[in-house]
Amino acid sequence: EPEVTQTPSHQVTQMGQEVILRCVPISNHLYFYWYRQILGQKVEFLVSFYNNEISEKSEIFDDQFSVERPDGSNFTLKIRSTKLEDSAMYFCASPGTSSRDTQYFGPGTRLTVL
Amino acid sequence: RKEVEQDPGPFNVPEGATVAFNCTYSNSASQSFFWYRQDCRKEPKLLMSVYSSGNEDGRFTAQLNRASQYISLLIRDSKLSDSATYLCVVALTGGGNKLTFGTGTQLKVEL
Numbered sequence: 001e002p003e004v005t006q007t008p009s010h011q012v013t014q015m016g017q018e019v020i021l022r023c024v025p026i027s028n029h030l031y032f033y034w035y036r037q038i039l040g041q042k043v044e045f046l047v048s049f050y051n052n053e054i055s056e057k058s059e060i061f062d063d064q065f066s067v068e069r070p071d072g073s074n075f076t077l078k079i080r081s082t083k084l085e086d087s088a089m090y091f092c093a094s095p096g097t098s099s100r101d102t103q104y105f106g107p108g109t110r111l112t113v114l
Numbered sequence: 115r116k117e118v119e120q121d122p123g124p125f126n127v128p129e130g131a132t133v134a135f136n137c138t139y140s141n142s143a144s145q146s147f148f149w150y151r152q153d154c155r156k157e158p159k160l161l162m163s164v165y166s167s168g169n170e171d172g173r174f175t176a177q178l179n180r181a182s183q184y185i186s187l188l189i190r191d192s193k194l195s196d197s198a199t200y201l202c203v204v205a206l207t208g209g210g211n212k213l214t215f216g217t218g219t220q221l222k223v224e225l
Contacts (some may be wrong), residue, residue: 033212043158043201043215056212091157093213101146101205103213105157 002107004094020076023092027043033093033103034067034077036060037110043091049075081111084104115140118216126222131192135219137185137202142172147206149180149187150217151198157200161187192223 011018025032034046047057047067054067066078079086088111092094093103119138127133139147150221162169164176164185175188185202199218205211 035213037168042217043214045214048212059210087208089155092150102148102163108157110155 004062004104006092006106007097008092008109009107010110010112012114015084015113016081019079019082019111020092021079021092021111022062023075023077023106024073025075025094026096026104027073027094031055031095032075033091035091035105036088037091037108038085038088040076041076046090059110079111082111083111087111087113115215117141117214118139118204120216120219122219123223124215124220126224129190129192129223130195131223132188132190133192133221134189135187135200135202135221136215137187137216139172139185139202139204139214140181141152141206141214142183143203143206144183144204145207146211146214147176147185148203148205149174149185150201150215152201153198158215159202161200169193180201189221192221194198194225 004075007022027085030051032049037043044057047061064080068076089108091108092106096102117140137198150158152158162203164170164178166178168177173190177186199220200219202216203213205213
């Protein structure tokens with residue numbers, strides 16, 4: 001199975017602070033996704049990124065969120081001013097090398113906002 | 115109506131049993147269908163794609179009924195290692211479209 005990596009595995013922050021979550025997707029793909037999962041709830045789509053631009057975003061992805069590709073291989077999800085309700089697992093995902101239909105998820109970053 | 119609906123379970127079954135999970139989706143325009151597996155506090159892992167003709171991968175069989183907007187997963191000869199949450203997932207199109215997840219069905223396989 002293709003590998004997607006994420007750092008850090010766990011991030012603890014104070015409410016109002018900025019956090020940056022990082023992901024290295026499967027190489028040579030132009031599509032890239034962020035999802036989140038609040039504890040005990042379903043996985044929810046946040047944003048998709050195609051060819052260095054946001055292609056779709058959900059209602060959750062408000063002005064506090066941004067996604068960037070600072071270099072050729074890394075992607076970041078930034079939350080500018082964290083709220084308690086941002087506490088969740090954040091997963092990045094990337095299509096597979098053999099099929100764009102399927103998405104493979106990274107191990108996730110657990111964000112805890114105090 | 116929820117976009118993707120699943121019975122949350124848990125389904126507690128003995129090792130070796132056959133268990134079936136069902137899922138319904140609300141958007142008739144959905145084109146791609148998947149089952150993912152998620153272990154506690156881990157990432158979703160692709161189990162299999164689901165095709166209209168039905169498909170099988172070892173002990174796992176998936177079926178799609180587009181007319182009823184219904185997806186199923188059958189697990190035969192359950193193993194202890196099958197214990198996990200099974201996520202029903204749909205996408206409007208292939209290739210770049212966001213995934214919409216159900217809440218998952220929890221399976222516990224017991225000795």
